Amino acid sequence: QQEIKVGVIYPLTGSAASVGGELRNALELAADIINNGAAGVPDLPFSQGKGLPNLKGAKIKLVFADHQANPQTGATEAERLITQEKVVAIVGAYNSAVTATASQVAERAGIPFLNPESSSASLTQRNFKWFFRTTPHDDLFVHNAFEFLSELQAKKGIKPGRIVTLNENGLWGTESGKLQAKLAPDYKYELVKQVSYPAKTTQLTSEVQALKAANPNLVLQSSYTADAILSMKTYKELGFSPDMILANNAGFTDTEFIKTLGKDAEYIITREVFALDLAKTKPLIKQVNDLFNAKYKINFTGNSSRTFTGLMVLADAINRAGSTEPEAIRKALAATNIEGKNLIMPWKGVKFDATGQNTLGQGILVQVVGGQYNTVWPFAMASRDVVWPMPKWDQRK
Amino acid sequence: MSLLEVTGVSKRFGGLTANEDVTFTVGTGQIVGLIGPNGAGKTTLFNCVAGFFAPSEGTITLDGQRIEGLPPERCARMGVGRTFQIARTFTSMTACENVMTASMLHERKVSDARADAERWLGFANLTRLADKPAGSMTISEQRRLAVARALATRPRLLLMDEVMAGLNPSEVKEAVDVVLKIREHGISCLVVEHVLEGIMPIADKIVVLDRGRKIAEGTPAEVSSDEAVIHAYLGDA
Amino acid sequence: MTFEILAQTLASGVLIGLIYALVAIGLTMIFGVMDIVNFAHGEFLMLGMYSTFWLFALYALDPMLTLPLTVLMLFAFGVLLYKLLIVRIINAPMLTQIFTTFGLMYLLRGVAQFLWKPDFRSVENSAVAGTVKVLGLQLGQPQLVAGVGAVLVTAVIWYFLNHTRLGAALEATAADKDAARLMGIDSHRMFSLAWGIGAACAGAAGVLLATFFPIFPDVGANFILLAFVVVNLGGFGSVTGAFWAGILVGVIEVMGGLLLGPQYKLAVVLVLFLGVLMFRPQGLMGKA
Amino acid sequence: MKTTVIAAACAVLAVGLPFALDTSHLNMAILVLMAAQLGVAWNIVGGYAGQVSLGHAAFYGLGAYTSTVLLVKFGVNPWIGILAGGALAAALSFAFGWSCFRLKGHYFAMATIAVAELVQIFFTEWDFAGAAVGLYVPMNKTGWAWLNFATKMPYYWLALGLLLVTLAVNFWIERSWLGYYFRAIKDEPDAARSIGIDIARYKQVALAISAFFTALGGSLYAQKELYIDPQSVLSTALSIKMALVAILGGVGTLFGPVVGSVVLTSIEEFTRILFGGSGKGTDVIIYAGLIIVIAVFYPTGIVGWWNNQVRRFRSRQAAGAKPVSGTQAAGELS
Amino acid sequence: MLEVRNIKVCYDEVLAVSDVTLTVPPGKIIALVGGNGNGKSTTLRAVAGLNPVQAGTITFNGVPVQGVPAHKRVPLGLSLVPEGRRLFPRLTVKRNLELGAYTRADRHEVARGVEEMFALFPILKERHAQLAGTMSGGEQQMLAIARGMMARPKLLMLDEPSWGIAPKFVAKVLEVIQQVNATGVSVLLVEQNLQKALAIAHEGYVIQTGRIVMQGKGADLLHDERIKKAYLGL
Ligand SMILES: Nc1ncnc2c1ncn2[C@@H]1O[C@H](COP(=O)(O)OP(=O)(O)OP(=O)(O)O)[C@@H](O)[C@H]1O
Ligand SMILES: Nc1ncnc2c1ncn2[C@@H]1O[C@H](COP(=O)(O)OP(=O)(O)OP(=O)(O)O)[C@@H](O)[C@H]1O
Numbered sequence A: 001q002q003e004i005k006v007g008v009i010y011p012l013t014g015s016a017a018s019v020g021g022e023l024r025n026a027l028e029l030a031a032d033i034i035n036n037g038a039a040g041v042p043d044l045p046f047s048q049g050k051g052l053p054n055l056k057g058a059k060i061k062l063v064f065a066d067h068q069a070n071p072q073t074g075a076t077e078a079e080r081l082i083t084q085e086k087v088v089a090i091v092g093a094y095n096s097a098v099t100a101t102a103s104q105v106a107e108r109a110g111i112p113f114l115n116p117e118s119s120s121a122s123l124t125q126r127n128f129k130w131f132f133r134t135t136p137h138d139d140l141f142v143h144n145a146f147e148f149l150s151e152l153q154a155k156k157g158i159k160p161g162r163i164v165t166l167n168e169n170g171l172w173g174t175e176s177g178k179l180q181a182k183l184a185p186d187y188k189y190e191l192v193k194q195v196s197y198p199a200k201t202t203q204l205t206s207e208v209q210a211l212k213a214a215n216p217n218l219v220l221q222s223s224y225t226a227d228a229i230l231s232m233k234t235y236k237e238l239g240f241s242p243d244m245i246l247a248n249n250a251g252f253t254d255t256e257f258i259k260t261l262g263k264d265a266e267y268i269i270t271r272e273v274f275a276l277d278l279a280k281t282k283p284l285i286k287q288v289n290d291l292f293n294a295k296y297k298i299n300f301t302g303n304s305s306r307t308f309t310g311l312m313v314l315a316d317a318i319n320r321a322g323s324t325e326p327e328a329i330r331k332a333l334a335a336t337n338i339e340g341k342n343l344i345m346p347w348k349g350v351k352f353d354a355t356g357q358n359t360l361g362q363g364i365l366v367q368v369v370g371g372q373y374n375t376v377w378p379f380a381m382a383s384r385d386v387v388w389p390m391p392k393w394d395q396r397k
Numbered sequence B: 001m002s003l004l005e006v007t008g009v010s011k012r013f014g015g016l017t018a019n020e021d022v023t024f025t026v027g028t029g030q031i032v033g034l035i036g037p038n039g040a041g042k043t044t045l046f047n048c049v050a051g052f053f054a055p056s057e058g059t060i061t062l063d064g065q066r067i068e069g070l071p072p073e074r075c076a077r078m079g080v081g082r083t084f085q086i087a088r089t090f091t092s093m094t095a096c097e098n099v100m101t102a103s104m105l106h107e108r109k110v111s112d113a114r115a116d117a118e119r120w121l122g123f124a125n126l127t128r129l130a131d132k133p134a135g136s137m138t139i140s141e142q143r144r145l146a147v148a149r150a151l152a153t154r155p156r157l158l159l160m161d162e163v164m165a166g167l168n169p170s171e172v173k174e175a176v177d178v179v180l181k182i183r184e185h186g187i188s189c190l191v192v193e194h195v196l197e198g199i200m201p202i203a204d205k206i207v208v209l210d211r212g213r214k215i216a217e218g219t220p221a222e223v224s225s226d227e228a229v230i231h232a233y234l235g236d237a
Numbered sequence C: 001m002t003f004e005i006l007a008q009t010l011a012s013g014v015l016i017g018l019i020y021a022l023v024a025i026g027l028t029m030i031f032g033v034m035d036i037v038n039f040a041h042g043e044f045l046m047l048g049m050y051s052t053f054w055l056f057a058l059y060a061l062d063p064m065l066t067l068p069l070t071v072l073m074l075f076a077f078g079v080l081l082y083k084l085l086i087v088r089i090i091n092a093p094m095l096t097q098i099f100t101t102f103g104l105m106y107l108l109r110g111v112a113q114f115l116w117k118p119d120f121r122s123v124e125n126s127a128v129a130g131t132v133k134v135l136g137l138q139l140g141q142p143q144l145v146a147g148v149g150a151v152l153v154t155a156v157i158w159y160f161l162n163h164t165r166l167g168a169a170l171e172a173t174a175a176d177k178d179a180a181r182l183m184g185i186d187s188h189r190m191f192s193l194a195w196g197i198g199a200a201c202a203g204a205a206g207v208l209l210a211t212f213f214p215i216f217p218d219v220g221a222n223f224i225l226l227a228f229v230v231v232n233l234g235g236f237g238s239v240t241g242a243f244w245a246g247i248l249v250g251v252i253e254v255m256g257g258l259l260l261g262p263q264y265k266l267a268v269v270l271v272l273f274l275g276v277l278m279f280r281p282q283g284l285m286g287k288a
Numbered sequence D: 001m002k003t004t005v006i007a008a009a010c011a012v013l014a015v016g017l018p019f020a021l022d023t024s025h026l027n028m029a030i031l032v033l034m035a036a037q038l039g040v041a042w043n044i045v046g047g048y049a050g051q052v053s054l055g056h057a058a059f060y061g062l063g064a065y066t067s068t069v070l071l072v073k074f075g076v077n078p079w080i081g082i083l084a085g086g087a088l089a090a091a092l093s094f095a096f097g098w099s100c101f102r103l104k105g106h107y108f109a110m111a112t113i114a115v116a117e118l119v120q121i122f123f124t125e126w127d128f129a130g131a132a133v134g135l136y137v138p139m140n141k142t143g144w145a146w147l148n149f150a151t152k153m154p155y156y157w158l159a160l161g162l163l164l165v166t167l168a169v170n171f172w173i174e175r176s177w178l179g180y181y182f183r184a185i186k187d188e189p190d191a192a193r194s195i196g197i198d199i200a201r202y203k204q205v206a207l208a209i210s211a212f213f214t215a216l217g218g219s220l221y222a223q224k225e226l227y228i229d230p231q232s233v234l235s236t237a238l239s240i241k242m243a244l245v246a247i248l249g250g251v252g253t254l255f256g257p258v259v260g261s262v263v264l265t266s267i268e269e270f271t272r273i274l275f276g277g278s279g280k281g282t283d284v285i286i287y288a289g290l291i292i293v294i295a296v297f298y299p300t301g302i303v304g305w306w307n308n309q310v311r312r313f314r315s316r317q318a319a320g321a322k323p324v325s326g327t328q329a330a331g332e333l334s
Numbered sequence E: 001m002l003e004v005r006n007i008k009v010c011y012d013e014v015l016a017v018s019d020v021t022l023t024v025p026p027g028k029i030i031a032l033v034g035g036n037g038n039g040k041s042t043t044l045r046a047v048a049g050l051n052p053v054q055a056g057t058i059t060f061n062g063v064p065v066q067g068v069p070a071h072k073r074v075p076l077g078l079s080l081v082p083e084g085r086r087l088f089p090r091l092t093v094k095r096n097l098e099l100g101a102y103t104r105a106d107r108h109e110v111a112r113g114v115e116e117m118f119a120l121f122p123i124l125k126e127r128h129a130q131l132a133g134t135m136s137g138g139e140q141q142m143l144a145i146a147r148g149m150m151a152r153p154k155l156l157m158l159d160e161p162s163w164g165i166a167p168k169f170v171a172k173v174l175e176v177i178q179q180v181n182a183t184g185v186s187v188l189l190v191e192q193n194l195q196k197a198l199a200i201a202h203e204g205y206v207i208q209t210g211r212i213v214m215q216g217k218g219a220d221l222l223h224d225e226r227i228k229k230a231y232l233g234l
């Protein structure tokens, strides 16, 4: 029986190792389902059969590599996976900067590179032939945020007046901040201040003071875990209470976020790509999450669900290609057309455009209420109404 | 005109005056001894002449050119060589390489510098130690090496700070011979020394400092019979 | 910009500065006595934080209760580290020493990840939490306690160094260990003491930080650069220097961030640092 | 005799190696050469002149950014861009030296970190150069004219060539008056001044040469990996790695950094390949553990250790274990 | 009191002392003389414990001490004033003195000791608050000797105490040594000022290339023709 080697490059050590571990688990689950099937997930492709049917039941074998959040290491590992391990495709690499260099190696070697979760918009502006991204990118996410605000205004008559942005000053935060600045006027919102800070900071006092001085109604925030937690604590300490904090995923969806902050995490709204309460409209989510939870004692997050989906999409393409020839797989990927109902994501489906970007992806927004993430947008999928405005710190119980 | 003219030099460290209004000269080809009790300010004066300190007041000229306040490397280029009270040899180099480095002020080519260095090592009776790493030489060996190194910069004036300390009488004699040889080369010497057997017989002139001030100047014989000098320095023994 | 905001920012700057001071004091101790720059110092801090976390998570012991325990453990860890590793590089070139402590930094991070996973952790609901109003200023309780702790620790160490026989012996060892041995001072004991105290200081800072800062294997990286700046600015080896420089850096960082834009807050600190060194190459209170 | 044989063997190895390796191993060989080149460049100022810089990433990043910005924004050929980067880095080294050289020992080392961090902050905020988002080197123009290749082999020759040039410069420095001056400055700066060495100037010379070659390495990185951002070409971790390579092999020795690079890169790559996939941090533990072990057992670096062994062996042969003789008294005593 | 038997000392691979045997009887001044680099300092360092001995024994008051670390030899009564002074340059003069008495617990006694030293060397009293590192060479030497005596040793070893000292004080230093000796402290003296050293020494040893080649009463050695020729250049 044939084994199909798929290379996987993630940050398994270093500062992003925490995420890397989750992603690894998600991929292992996906591979396990593809290879050995799983009960109770009828909508999930490959869940019934064994292996890839068009390749005589060939099994997916994952070859993991650690890029330590270092772009050069990412490229080196890509090179090794391709020439040493002879992988037929690569999945990776979470950190956008590493995805940039590693996919460059795959491009030159002519090996498909499937990127399930890097959000830098620039990645699909390179006109690569072998690069495919299933997740929506920052551009879309920022659009989503403003669409949400417009709809909120149109449907519920809530209009946030003054908007400020707060973002970490790395690749991701900076790109998000810039897009927000660009789109705010398009949607006719007033952006009164932009504040950026280094993610490895020890305190956020001056940042919060600067925000406070701007007296905003709404904060658009892009932070990683440690700084997201720190920022919330500083908000409370300095009594900074805007009407809404609309965060951009990452730190705000880390498992530790609610756990650490407890009640202080309440009412935060954050962009997501995934939420467990979506299971109400899409049972597949719960079914697969149960499998995940049974195996690793953790729930899916936006990152792990996307990575899980990434491998599913790749497996689907390899299966349709009916071959392990890179060119055949690439063609199959380009022709991908998966329906939303077969995904655990709240997407309309997966279909790549000429740049390799999935055009059917979509973000959602969740709000923390009662210690849970509740989907609040798109309104069609919402499980709760938006709480607006956030109660002031001193008025909370 | 004298080679070195020190005129009215004072040097203060915060509240402490290490040199006060010191004036003397060193003629071409002269050996001048600079003596005085501990803490009299001899090393400080040295440092002023060699550019390591800028005097608080006064002027220093070498061959008519003002040198006070110039950085040490400029002083060295103008012809002031020196040794340190605590020998500061380049410990990662051999004795020969130490001297070569100094020779390079004039001989950029390594082979020429080596030949030059070997000459100076021979001059200071150090040929035997040429290939010994300076770091594993005794303190007194390092002092002699420092003399050879200073000579290799071809100074017109050589400042020697206590190079005879820690030598036994017969070694002092050797050292004295070296100093005389240096003078034969037309190099003037300003020598700080407590080992009077080493300096008194050869000095053309002795300058005595006490608490920063010059208290006497003259031939060795004059100085050693000077009341003030005996009282402050030589002791009544 | 209102007066209230400025005053509030200043207060926050002083409080975080005191934490920097506490981290830096440990670093400057080790440096002062041994001339070794401990790159792994941020990891001592990390160990202090984890110790607090586990005592809290497993036995529900409040950080303020476990402070003495953690400080002791870190002290022992510092001594052990000295005896096992540092003792072998005392006479090695400076570069080798840098290399070793650098390796140690990676090692401790790796071990922390191995043992405790790379996840972010935190101590929830400790006895000190929330904020208090002092003179009209809103101050985080944990930060306040941490600040007071930093002042106390600094005072104790300062007294120890300047007014005890052991302190003098430490300084003597620092100056010339062979000469110190000739005075009857056991230099190895002094060195282990320096490592012990250095690590203990970082441990204390770790405990205090754990009450309001997330805990993860790489957390030391957030603090180490600033700690180095503080040690330098204060003058390598000077405890009082580190104390004042810590506060100065904290204040400059938040004020600079507020006035020039937070993205430049590190830049402001670094420029100040380089500027000061230009006029005082030995740091504010270092000895030439 | 012996050295010629060794040199010939190395030459054959260097030329033959790429033909014997698959792409991935070839890539690793390139990494070794690139890291070695950086170590050799660092060694000029950090090893020979003893000015321990932990801020060399500033030069590396400046090289990478100069050639990339020129190429991306102005279409300038990278050959020119690389030289421009080198020149700019050498120019920056003057500001660097001006602000740091009056400091000694650890103060100097820390100040260099500060300067490099400032450069990193500058590029992180500089929108024209892509700020934190970074810059992509376009892949469309390939070939020697554009220093951009679809295969790895040309990068190997580039890295090898650059390393050889840097080594040649070091070789020349080591044997010229510059080398002696650098070592003098390292050992005893005051004494160096007393023999007429303008130490500020020569430290600066060392730094400028070192900065120039470090920048070339940075440009090569950009051309090879095709993407740069402040994090990957300007971080302090990178500065430290350059120093590590040299220290591990032996500071102030010609081939030390080369040996250091071979050892360090191999440890790094193999621990990661063998243990990195586990996600438990085992690779880091082993990597760090090995670094510590090497530091403790070879405090003067591998080449330094070897030189010591040779020296000891020779001196034992020469001296025949006779005691060293002090000054012989003029007369015989016993 | 001190018995050194056939000791051998190396620096790395270099043999510095190949065979030294000497005895310091209680209450005596013993001089160890020899040319540069012949192993005098190394011998003293070995006795003080700074250099390990490769072979031979060192017995102090009947106790073998060659395995005892340096800092534990001080309380036994061994004190070395090292070559090159080795002060603590960043500490004040007073603190340097106090550290000399580190092994003595009684603070009161220590304070008295300091006063005694001040009486002996008035310059130290005058400069008691100055940092030792900024004192002149000779001033530092006096401080070093005073510091060595602060430990109240039974055997005081001095490595070239007159080194860099003005003539007036050389006599003074030797006087001090004799005074100390008069209080019952034995002295092992390395000194280049041969005449003066041998004049005050009860007994002298001559060391050459790491071994003892002559031994005798101080005055006898001083008048020995070979010594005169070799070391005094007469
Ligand atoms: N950097 C300094 N700061 C403060 N005082 C100093 C400094 N350098 C020297 N002094 C003081 O200046 C005085 C003169 O010192 P100097 O070293 O010139 O004496 P010296 O004549 O060379 O004595 P010696 O013969 O003992 O070497 C001394 O009292 C010394 O303590
Ligand atoms: N640190 C060291 N490393 C290597 N060799 C050394 C070291 N110190 C001394 N030596 C060597 O040991 C031998 C004896 O040195 P020692 O210092 O005991 O001589 P000394 O008799 O005290 O001479 P001096 O009169 O110059 O002080 C010398 O040959 C010297 O080169």
Ligand SMILES: [Mg+2]
Binding pocket: B042, B043, B044, B085, E136, E137
């Ligand atoms: Mg002097």
Ligand SMILES: [Mg+2]
Binding pocket: B138, E040, E041, E042, E083, E159
């Ligand atoms: Mg000696």
